[in-house]
Amino acid sequence: MGYPITIDEFKTFFAKDFDYGTEITQVSDVDISKAMVEAGMNFNEKLFDCVEEKKIIFSYLTAYYLVVDINNANTQGASNNGGLVTYRQVRNVAESFKVPNWVSENPMLSQFAQNGYGLKYIT
Numbered sequence: 001m002g003y004p005i006t007i008d009e010f011k012t013f014f015a016k017d018f019d020y021g022t023e024i025t026q027v028s029d030v031d032i033s034k035a036m037v038e039a040g041m042n043f044n045e046k047l048f049d050c051v052e053e054k055k056i057i058f059s060y061l062t063a064y065y066l067v068v069d070i071n072n073a074n075t076q077g078a079s080n081n082g083g084l085v086t087y088r089q090v091r092n093v094a095e096s097f098k099v100p101n102w103v104s105e106n107p108m109l110s111q112f113a114q115n116g117y118g119l120k121y122i123t
Contacts, residue, residue, distance in 0.1 A: 003040060004054040005062070007032045013059045018066070027066065035066035068111040 005013070007029050011020055018027045039061040048054045103109045 003036050004045060004051070004058045005036075007036075009055065010036070010059055010062055013056075014063060017063070027070075031066060031069065032062065035062045035069060038062075038065040038069075065111075072107060072111070 010032055011018075019025070020027050022028055036058075039058060043058055043061055045054050045058075048057065
């Protein structure tokens with residue numbers, strides 16, 4: 001599959017959101033490439049007619065997987081995901097979610113339960 005963006009386009013789109021480089025604490029081209037492969041598994045470009053929309057959506061999906069990969073690397077592959085939001089309230093609107101332990105403790109499955117806070121590094 002050809003991706004709608006290149007690594008350089010990703011870096012340009014998220015110029016100030018990640019620390020790029022070759023040091024262990026920096027995001028490398030290899031990290032971005034891995035995240036693009038992961039994003040490609042969940043991206044259906046046929047849903048979008050506009051090339052710019054494809055690029056933007058794929059960029060954010062790649063960033064999501066990059067953040068998941070960074071979080072997993074920081075925990076040496078162990079899942080630290082406690083589940084989705086368990087409670088949050090703003091005035092009279094509240095939410096509460098919980099993911100089963102068998103999902104949240106699995107390093108492969110837990111990444112899909114992180115969307116509530118997974119993009120905190122790119123906001």
